[in-house]
Amino acid sequence: MPDSAGERHRAFHDTALRWLPDVTRFARSLTRDESAADDLVQETFLRAWRHWDTFQTGSDGRAWLFTIARNAWRKQAPRDARLVPVEDDALQALSDGVGPLSAPDPVLQALTRVDLGPAIRDAIDALPEAFRDVVELVELQQLEYAEAAEVLGIPVGTVRSRLFRARRLLQGALLEHARDAGFATVNPSGDQ
Numbered sequence: 001m002p003d004s005a006g007e008r009h010r011a012f013h014d015t016a017l018r019w020l021p022d023v024t025r026f027a028r029s030l031t032r033d034e035s036a037a038d039d040l041v042q043e044t045f046l047r048a049w050r051h052w053d054t055f056q057t058g059s060d061g062r063a064w065l066f067t068i069a070r071n072a073w074r075k076q077a078p079r080d081a082r083l084v085p086v087e088d089d090a091l092q093a094l095s096d097g098v099g100p101l102s103a104p105d106p107v108l109q110a111l112t113r114v115d116l117g118p119a120i121r122d123a124i125d126a127l128p129e130a131f132r133d134v135v136e137l138v139e140l141q142q143l144e145y146a147e148a149a150e151v152l153g154i155p156v157g158t159v160r161s162r163l164f165r166a167r168r169l170l171q172g173a174l175l176e177h178a179r180d181a182g183f184a185t186v187n188p189s190g191d192q
Helices: 004-015 017-031 034-050 061-076 089-096 105-112 117-126 129-140 145-152 156-180
Strands: none
Touching (some): 004 017, 017 061, 017 129, 117 129, 129 156, 145 156
């Protein structure tokens, strides 16, 4: 008779632990704190080990772990702090009011030499949670829409909608950063 505990350990190691760096990045994006992220990663893998028998062999282990991490984080975070109204007229007006970036070619060339990483991270961090979660999963963790929908427990259409609105909000924040740095101006009419 095969050693079932040893097989379980090997299966968990081969399937779940290989996603440790991805789960760590995801936990940091949720908690915004390295120590809290480490705790969340530990809790995620502890829950995964406890419930390993519910994992379906052949399914996406990374998405399964992201779901566990998100659920664990939601239980830890205060309920009021994580509720964000998605259908917000003010946010929609803000995202609709952003025009395209209009800048001369030398400015665009200069932008390629500037480290925009901190500005992008700040813009993502400033997004409402519902939008930030979708950006983190789809854009940064590179999950498919269906996988992100599964992790977040929402329909695929909602993922698409939130991602569209998040991109518009990010565009506005980064455009403001570019204007503050003297690189670009907003052309509200959308004409080049």
